[in-house]
Structure formats: C-alpha cells, structure tokens
Amino acid sequence: MPASRVSDEEAPEGFGARVRSALAWRWGTQLIAQFITWGSTIIVVRLLDPSDYGLFAMSQVFVTALNFLNGWSFASSLIQADKVGDREIGQVFALLLLTNGMLAAAQLLFAPVVAGYYGQPAVAELLRVQALIFLTIPFTALPTALLARRLEFRSQGIANLISAIFASLTALGLAWAGFGVWALVYAPIAGFGVRGLIMSIAARLWVRPVFNLKGAGRLISFGGALTLCQLFWIVQSQSDIFIAGRLFDTHQLGLYSEALFLTLIVTGRFIPPLNEVAFPAYAELHKSGRSLGPYFQKTVQSVLLVVSPIYIGLALTAPEAIFVIFGPKWVEMAPIVSGLAVVMPLMAVQIICSPTCTSTGKERIYLATSIAGAAIFATSFYIGVQFGPQGLVHAWWIGAPLLLIFTLALTLPQINLSAGRLIGAAIPPAAACAVMAIAVFGVRALLPTDIPAAVTLVALAGAGAATYAGVLLLAWPEVVRSGIAMLRRRPTSPMPPASGPVPVGQTSTIVD
Numbered sequence: 001m002p003a004s005r006v007s008d009e010e011a012p013e014g015f016g017a018r019v020r021s022a023l024a025w026r027w028g029t030q031l032i033a034q035f036i037t038w039g040s041t042i043i044v045v046r047l048l049d050p051s052d053y054g055l056f057a058m059s060q061v062f063v064t065a066l067n068f069l070n071g072w073s074f075a076s077s078l079i080q081a082d083k084v085g086d087r088e089i090g091q092v093f094a095l096l097l098l099t100n101g102m103l104a105a106a107q108l109l110f111a112p113v114v115a116g117y118y119g120q121p122a123v124a125e126l127l128r129v130q131a132l133i134f135l136t137i138p139f140t141a142l143p144t145a146l147l148a149r150r151l152e153f154r155s156q157g158i159a160n161l162i163s164a165i166f167a168s169l170t171a172l173g174l175a176w177a178g179f180g181v182w183a184l185v186y187a188p189i190a191g192f193g194v195r196g197l198i199m200s201i202a203a204r205l206w207v208r209p210v211f212n213l214k215g216a217g218r219l220i221s222f223g224g225a226l227t228l229c230q231l232f233w234i235v236q237s238q239s240d241i242f243i244a245g246r247l248f249d250t251h252q253l254g255l256y257s258e259a260l261f262l263t264l265i266v267t268g269r270f271i272p273p274l275n276e277v278a279f280p281a282y283a284e285l286h287k288s289g290r291s292l293g294p295y296f297q298k299t300v301q302s303v304l305l306v307v308s309p310i311y312i313g314l315a316l317t318a319p320e321a322i323f324v325i326f327g328p329k330w331v332e333m334a335p336i337v338s339g340l341a342v343v344m345p346l347m348a349v350q351i352i353c354s355p356t357c358t359s360t361g362k363e364r365i366y367l368a369t370s371i372a373g374a375a376i377f378a379t380s381f382y383i384g385v386q387f388g389p390q391g392l393v394h395a396w397w398i399g400a401p402l403l404l405i406f407t408l409a410l411t412l413p414q415i416n417l418s419a420g421r422l423i424g425a426a427i428p429p430a431a432a433c434a435v436m437a438i439a440v441f442g443v444r445a446l447l448p449t450d451i452p453a454a455v456t457l458v459a460l461a462g463a464g465a466a467t468y469a470g471v472l473l474l475a476w477p478e479v480v481r482s483g484i485a486m487l488r489r490r491p492t493s494p495m496p497p498a499s500g501p502v503p504v505g506q507t508s509t510i511v512d
Helices: 010-047 050-067 072-080 086-118 122-135 138-149 154-176 182-202 217-244 250-263 265-269 271-287 293-326 328-352 354-358 363-387 389-415 419-446 453-475 477-487
Strands: none
Touching: 010 154, 010 182, 010 265, 010 293, 050 086, 050 122, 050 182, 050 217, 050 250, 072 086, 072 138, 072 217, 086 122, 086 138, 122 182, 138 154, 138 182, 154 182, 217 250, 217 363, 217 389, 250 265, 250 328, 250 389, 265 271, 265 293, 265 328, 271 293, 271 328, 271 354, 293 328, 293 389, 293 419, 293 453, 328 354, 328 389, 354 363, 354 389, 363 389, 389 419, 419 453, 453 477
C-alpha cells in the first residue's frame, strides 16, 4: 500500500483539508441521517407505548453487551498498523466471521436465560431474531476500517444515509401496522443489512478470509486490548438497565431508557463519527512525530461549543420539549431528561479522549479508564437504583465527573497538554451556557403560565440561542471566527501548528 508523507507544509493545507473533508462527509451525512431517524422515531414513539420500549430495553442489554465484543476492534487494528496487505485483511475478515458467528450462537443459546432473569418470556423471542445483526457485522466493520485508513468517508456517508432511510421506513411501517415492539427489532436489522452491502461494494471487499493467523500477533493483541476495553464499557453503559430491569416495571424502565436514549443522541450519534475521523488522523500525526496536544485541545473546544448549549438548553426546556415532541403520555420522563442532560457535556469530552491513546498505541490507558468507568458507574447505579429513576440520574451526576477526572489525569501527560490549557479551552462554552441559563430562567418567569407549551418552547429556545451566540460573539470573537474558518475550509491556520519537524524518512500509511 503506498504511503504519503504528512509534512510540515502539508499539515495546514493537504492534511488539514483531508481531515476537514472526512469530517464533512462523516459528520455531515451522520447529521442528515440522524434527522431522518429522529423524524421516524418521533412518530414511532407516539404510536408505541412506554412498555414497548421497556421490553425492548431489556433485550438490548444483552444484544449491546455481545455487540461490544463483535471484533470491530480487530478491524480497527488495520487503521493503526504500519503496513497492511491482503493477508492481514483476510486474517481480520476471518476473525470477524468467527467472532460474530459465536456471538450469534451465544445469543440464541442464552435467550431463554435472559428472559427468565427479567421474568418476561417475550424477551427470548426478541433476542432470537436480533441474532441476525451479528451476521452483518463483518461486512460493515472491515470495509469501514479500510476506508477510514485512507480517510475516505464519502462512501460511508452515503451508506449511512441509505441505511437510515431503510431502517426508518421499516420502523414506521411496522409501528403503523400495529407490530408494537417488533418495529424496534426489525428496523436496525434492515439498516445493518443495507449498510453492510453498500460498504462491502464501496471498499471492494473481494478478499477471502484467511483462517491461518500466523503473523497476526500485533493485530490480535491490539484488537484484543480494545475488545477488553469494550467489555468494561459494556458494564459501564449497560449496568443501569441491567440492575433496574429487575426492580422497575416496564413502564418505569421505558421512561428511563427513552430519556437516556434522547440525551445520548448527540454523544452517542455525533461524537463517535468524530472519533472515527480522529483515530486515523491522530495515528498519522503520531507517525509523523507531531504532538497531539494542540489538536486535542481544539477538538475539545469545538465539541463543547456545539454540545454544551444543546444539552443545557434541553435541561432547561425539557418539560415543554417532551410534551411537544413526544406527546402527553411521555411527560413523566421530563425530570429524568433534565437531570441527564446536565451531565452529558462531560461525557462528550470523555468519549473524545479515547482516540488520543489508541491511535498512539497506548491502549493500556484506554483499558485503565474503561476499568475505572465500569467500577464507578456500576457502583453508582447499584446504589442509586434504590431511589428510583431519579436515583439513577444522581448516579450519573457522580460517575461522569469522577471518570472524566481520572481519564484526563492519564491522558493529558501522554499528549503534552496541561490541565490549565484544557480548562481555558472549555471556558468560552461554559461561561456562555451559564449566561444562557440565566436568560432562560428570566424569560420563563416573565411568560404567562397559560400559553401553549409550543409557544413557551419557542420563546425559551430562541432566548437561549440568542444569548449563547451573543456572549460568544462579544466575549470570544476569535473562537467564533476560528470555528467559521474551519467550516469554510479556509487554509488560514485550520490546524494548530506542529510541535516539531517530521523525522527524516518518516512516512504515513494513509493514501490521499
């Protein structure tokens, strides 16, 4: 595979342009696809009951747990590797086929056990059908890694759009036809299948699996370390539903799980695409001898500028937003949404920390933070669940900041970035959100109590958005200009300057 140099001269124009192009396609198409999904989700939520979502959430704990072990990290090892040929690709393909075949079999085997744990026989039937998802993973994971290695995200973006349309139409059709919870089951299966087909064609995946794994030690060790990290991430991300599933009824669990889904839309749907671009970009920068600190600092500020007003705004307007968007039968989840939204900016920063370590081969740091996350969140949820859904919200308030502090303590020294510089990057969005909150509280106090919820929502959202933008423009105009310049792809310092020259003879493996 041909290599390309990331030189000092290329960084601001060549490399920076490739990164921005990748972000535009990966994040831009994700945004469009998410709007399609949101539109169908809002309609489906109105057609289904909270108990349907509670039942689906019970099955999703096991599906998600196995899905994190699907071997995607073996494919990711191709991005970080120095050299990749047909043999390495075939070996990863074989690992993916073996891993996902075993996961599908395990899900079929343990479906009755999971149903017995929750006391809901219907969960077993859901799990048996959802095992089909694992058959699509090898044909999605491997093409994704091959394209990401070259920072080629156009095909992925197109695949995301088409699969989102298929999944949305499936969910809408089944929900409208009265299939209940099965609308939630078959929609992702349709989406995964379509995406796998398109991605395989786009990446020209005409390679045979190589089951002789001789010489694949580095790929397996790197992928195995990330898989182990994902195992602990399972504990962190699924322990709340797992623990609450036996204590809450399906109505309570449905309210909490849907509130969590709503608040994780930005961090769960829009931040991972950034990481998919950041991982190969950071890996190329690292191979070229550059410090990742300035790039990570800029990424944190950019992410917080976007997600902070969204989440704080949602926390401030949750009662009206839930009533208008989801309807009156979902208003009980408004306090849960408000509580979870407050802490989600911290989770956004937490998520974007992982590529800085994995791209440089320091997966042990990622493993340490994953273990810490599992311990902190599982313990917090175990204690908080005794106090109902709000107890789980309070567990998030404790777990998220503790885990972020631990993660930054390990990550920042590795990328030569001080805590002071990182805090300085976070001050503009934090201060603007604080002023925005004061403005929203003030407008709410002035509004009549008998006006429609939609009018209140528009007034509060408008006041908040105007205040946030105004504070940034007045107090930090350079931050706004920098963000606009990046969006317009101007080469005027689009990326922070390199910390040092490229070592002689150092080349990268990403093809232009």
